[in-house]
Amino acid sequence: MTEKKIRSLDDLRKLKEKTGDLTSARSEDDKVKIILGMGTCGIAAGAREIMNAVLKELETRKLHNVAVETTGCIGMCQNEPLLDVIRPGEPRITYCLVTPADVTRIISEHVVNGRIVQDKLFGRAD
């Protein structure tokens, strides 16, 4: 059976009830951060599609301790889409030329298991 599409604020409220209050369970410091470059260059390179892929992957894996953020152009436009992962207490890792398929790997390998995806690595900020 296909689910009825969400079309009203009431439908959204029902979704909220079903989802429960999961966002407040952890403090900001315990969250893994995913940061996406969303400047003109990032957008042109497909950053918004990366955002979609990140949300879908987080939703599929029911990961609630991840905060997704965006940032502007950092001057490395030719390497966009850029995606940074910061696990609590660990250095900021930057991935470059990220595709939606890479998102699945980065989330399962790095966000969940803490293993850096070496072949997409751009740099590390300690």
Added chain:
Amino acid sequence: MLEDLSHHILDIAENGVNAGADEISISIDDSGDMLLLSVRDNGRGMTEETVKAVVNPFYTTRTERRVGLGLPFLKQLAELCGGVFSVSSEPGRGTQVTASFLKTSIDVPPLGDVPSTLMTLFIGYPGIAWKYIHRRNEKEFSADSVELREALGGGNVFLEPALALGVKEYIETNIDELYE
């Protein structure tokens, strides 16, 4: 160049964020022969000289790079499509960017995935009151990030992927209905 109008909307709306706005309104009017797009913010605004300069691709206030392509891209696109592009701004009051496109022009890009653009803005800039209004002939749909947040119980609800995707679907369904 950016792929479609929804990518331009995302790009132009972020200018308002960078201008320190706390309220940004995006409107689309897809009635009649022209498609009208407008993005208005209540940020710090620009002087007359700056307004003239922003459509120059080699003007930017950023220091990371020496070009600013967002507005020039949109201006070029609107003019290529038989439309008009304008920026009006006042220091301390905010800025409004408007672009129109002749729908019969073969160069007019599709509207694209507006729901993904809005969701990205809601998630990326939770401190901003985002307002969206989409008109199509006699029909109209509007979305307001503050109202949506309240409906979902307050707080930064868009951080919960299931809710963010739910809001995206809500916007998608309602925009689709304008075209039925």
